[in-house]
Amino acid sequence: MKLFTNDQIRSIERQIIKNEGVTTIELVERAASAISWELMARWRQSKKILIFAGPGNNGADALAVANILIEEGYSVEVLLFNIFDKLSEACAHYRNKLRETSPSSLIEITSDFTPPYISTDSLVIDGLFGSGLKEPLSGGFQSLVDYINNSSATIVSIDIPSGMFAEWNERTLSRNAIHATLTLAVEFPRLSFFIADNAEFLGEWKVLDIKLAPNDVRTETSPYFLLEKSDAYRLIRHRSRFTSKSDYGSCLLAAGSYGMMGAAIMAARGALRAGIGRITIHSPRCGFNSCQTNLPEAMFEPDGNDIVITNIPQKHDYNVIAIGPGIGTHEYTVRAIESLIVAAKKPLVIDADALNCIAQRPSMLEHIPPMSVITPHDGEFDRLFGIHNSCEARLKRAIEKAAYYNIIILLKGFYTTVIRPDGKIYFLNNGTPAMATPGSGDVLTGIIAALMAQGYSPDISAALGAFIHSQAGTMAAAEHGEYGVLATDIAETTGKAIKSIMDTNPDNL
Known part of the structure; x- marks a missing residue:
């Protein structure tokens, strides 16, 4: 699914208003209806609701929601902030409507005011400022946001949390x-939703479908994508039925060292469960017994050293070479990684300690x-x-470095992000905290290598x-729980995960 910038979403809305004769008021009605139904599905009429509405169309959404909830029997108090005596057309429309239907529910703030008491069991609807905000909040609105946050009430933000x-x-x-x-977003998730720094603002978030011009959405270009099951x-x-293992590629996996052979085994098992035709593990000689015992399906190529990798020979024309899981950062291994990178002619998969080896000799980056x-x-x-203080800063640097080195950077995390050299970005949000377990990344390396092969x-x-x-991690968590998933569970479930995707009914996507 494409993800759009705020400017693109505004452009889509303008096209709908222009081309289809849909008015801003009708768009607000659609949004308010969807938001209200979501609220009513979660909270009963006994819930006291306090709505903070700003002067723009986000405030219009909030006022329209207030009208619907009042009609449905909810107790609602609305504070409309009209400090500069300048409401949007839609906001003024719903202000006037609320004045007619329930004037006692509306307080219009035009100057300094004393904030109302917010009890911990109240439901606060934040409709102050949506995604159209241009500058960080300051002054009175900054104080108001701080006051709302300190109330410990349940807070629902319309579109996007005010100030974000x-x-x-x-x-x-x-x-x-x-x-x-x-956070109840209307029609589109926002790019900022997929950056972990913003989780504290968003809480749980959900996108509400209001059938906003699917044809326009399909033709609009965007560098950002959310990868979904469809x-x-x-x-x-x-x-094909007429295939053999030679049709599914070969991989050389340089992985493992004394005391860390499990990383090699988990990566290779991930590759095998992802359907690779042949895999050869290149490890120190100490790994022979464990690899052959635990992975009889994999071939083993011993290094000349007993405990660390010192050389990675390319005896065959492998479709892909993956390096890193469990190899350590011994000087001999750093040299071996450098020699391989300089000599490699095909794209590599580079993970874990191979990245730490490169960090010791950054000049290797130029040769990837x-x-x-x-x-x-x-x-x-x-x-x-270099050190980065936020996920957003890391993402921006990854965009820069992917372009500079002409590589693909996969940033691991709850919102795993794949950055291409041309600036296109794929976000994923189908993970689970259960995957925060040792060896999970090694399995991922194997899966990626298998697909490339x-x-x-x-x-x-x-x-x-x-x-x-x-x-696979989500399916493993369903069986073992969030605390009980092992990386080997993820590897073993990889084939089932692929099957679950392939068995999906496209008519239901």
């Missing part, structure tokens, strides 16, 4: 934005083959590219591999 921006929030201080319990279904290839996939978590990324492009391998990995 739809894309980038570098200048957004924690105290200057609403900390919502629930996308994964379209990407995965069904296999184009369209290689690197898969850092936050710490590994910062060791490569089977002929998927590196960017699709990274994005689809991350989706499959998350799907």
